[in-house]
Amino acid sequence: MSTESTTPKREWPPLEPGKPVPGAMEWLKEHWGEYPGEWVAVRDGQLLGHAVTLDELERQLGGSLKIALIARMV
Amino acid sequence: MSRLLHASGEPFATGEAPWTAQFALAGDRLTRLFVEMEVEGLSATAVVDTGGAYLILNPVVAARLRLGRDAMVHTDRLVIRGVAFGGTVYRVPITLPATAGESLTFEATAFVPELEHGETWPLPSYLGWQGCLDRIRFAVDPADEVVYFGAVGG
Numbered sequence: 001m002s003t004e005s006t007t008p009k010r011e012w013p014p015l016e017p018g019k020p021v022p023g024a025m026e027w028l029k030e031h032w033g034e035y036p037g038e039w040v041a042v043r044d045g046q047l048l049g050h051a052v053t054l055d056e057l058e059r060q061l062g063g064s065l066k067i068a069l070i071a072r073m074v
Numbered sequence: 075m076s077r078l079l080h081a082s083g084e085p086f087a088t089g090e091a092p093w094t095a096q097f098a099l100a101g102d103r104l105t106r107l108f109v110e111m112e113v114e115g116l117s118a119t120a121v122v123d124t125g126g127a128y129l130i131l132n133p134v135v136a137a138r139l140r141l142g143r144d145a146m147v148h149t150d151r152l153v154i155r156g157v158a159f160g161g162t163v164y165r166v167p168i169t170l171p172a173t174a175g176e177s178l179t180f181e182a183t184a185f186v187p188e189l190e191h192g193e194t195w196p197l198p199s200y201l202g203w204q205g206c207l208d209r210i211r212f213a214v215d216p217a218d219e220v221v222y223f224g225a226v227g228g
Contacts, residue, residue, distance in 0.1 A: 058138075065138060
């Protein structure tokens, strides 16, 4: 699995507490069938990363899962 | 935005958010209603399950949260999709983030299943009825794919 194309190109600031993750649900509606069995991280309508485990996804996001909405795909 | 009003004029709901119908497991015949939730600053998806109990928190996700012993309530055993799981029950604040109106934070009773060594959790998290959805006002609009929510007595 290549992670190069999904690794964030910039530092993502922490999410605003209590606010929806922008563009996340819209992305999930469009892409739910993709990355089966993997965890995805989504923000601003973009896929920030995807991995089989949350540990790997966390590494891709630079050490924190709290910068995006996470979901396990089917 | 359209919201039901009580006779007093008090709104039934104070916030709304989108939901999406997706399969929860590969091979499922029916889709489930997924919404966004936030627990301990972590944003994730969960299935609305009025036939279930508690907030069933994916144990892989729960492992990344700071669920301290002071939040523990007791241990319990639940049958989830035909499989019995032991686990720990916590009280945790969760937030339903609103795309319109106000987000809603409330205290839910969360069940975190304990996995055996090497066991995986294939299911999502679930917002069940007892100890979770029964603490808020909640309605679903299937036409516009929107959920409405508000505090009880708030």
